[in-house]
Amino acid sequence: xxxxxRKGRLLLIxxxxxTVPSLAYAIVYLLCIPTFALVYHNLPSHFYHSTxxxxxxxxxxxxxxxxxxxKTVIATFVEVHGHDYQDFDKWTxxxxxxxxxxxxxxxxQVRFSFSVPMELQEDRFNDHPxxxxxxxxxxxxxxxxxxxxxxxxxxYYGTFEKILTVRALTGSSASMDAALRTxxxxxxxxxxxxxxxxxxxxxxxxxxxxxxxxxxxSKGLNGFPSSCECCI
Numbered sequence: 001x002x003x004x005x006r007k008g009r010l011l012l013i014x015x016x017x018x019t020v021p022s023l024a025y026a027i028v029y030l031l032c033i034p035t036f037a038l039v040y041h042n043l044p045s046h047f048y049h050s051t052x053x054x055x056x057x058x059x060x061x062x063x064x065x066x067x068x069x070x071k072t073v074i075a076t077f078v079e080v081h082g083h084d085y086q087d088f089d090k091w092t093x094x095x096x097x098x099x100x101x102x103x104x105x106x107x108x109q110v111r112f113s114f115s116v117p118m119e120l121q122e123d124r125f126n127d128h129p130x131x132x133x134x135x136x137x138x139x140x141x142x143x144x145x146x147x148x149x150x151x152x153x154x155x156y157y158g159t160f161e162k163i164l165t166v167r168a169l170t171g172s173s174a175s176m177d178a179a180l181r182t183x184x185x186x187x188x189x190x191x192x193x194x195x196x197x198x199x200x201x202x203x204x205x206x207x208x209x210x211x212x213x214x215x216x217x218s219k220g221l222n223g224f225p226s227s228c229e230c231c232i
Contacts, residue, residue: 093117108144113136
């Protein structure tokens with residue numbers, strides 16, 4: 001009896017729906033499009049989809065962030081040392097030769113790899129210099145993204161200065177003695193902070209746009225479109 005009653009109700013509903021003109025369904029469908037777009041736009045984190053991390057937009061974001069990190073390191077180097085090269089011990093580092101690659105964000109930790117060639121000072125004017133020593137390393141810093149002040153049109157975030165943890169990668173850089181590795185790191189990352197105590201550790205100073213880009217990229221890796229991607 002219960003099944004018969006349920007079937008009767010379904011038949012009644014189908015007859016009622018059948019009397020509705022097709023134009024009404026089309027109008028309702030068209031109205032749903034801007035409605036769902038409005039709901040999507042106003043969600044704080046938008047919809048989750050696990051495949052966004054494999055899309056081309058994130059590859060482009062990674063390349064742009066790595067380029068911004070490279071330019072940030074070079075700008076700080078030149079600001080502190082006064083030129084784009086610096087001597088230490090028997091070596092010379094030319095910061096324009098810096099390469100940055102392999103961006104990773106795991107949890108609240110940002111990681112990238114970098115390499116910089118080191119040339120012997122005695123070979124600087126040699127027509128046939130020996131191949132440069134290549135320093136390869138991996139750097140980590142925390143991505144702390146906490147509001148510290150706000151205005152009517154935007155929120156300001158910090159801290160902008162990050163303490164780096166640098167680890168030499170396998171190869172020639174890993175076989176260098178500790179003093180030489182420390183000298184390279186301090187030369188490449190010479191910034192000293194007035195705001196945080198680094199206890200002798202290297203620091204990278206990030207600008208607001210780069211922090212924003214890193215945060216958006218982190219959201220994309222976790223399946224949520226960044227603010228830039230939502231506008232595409």
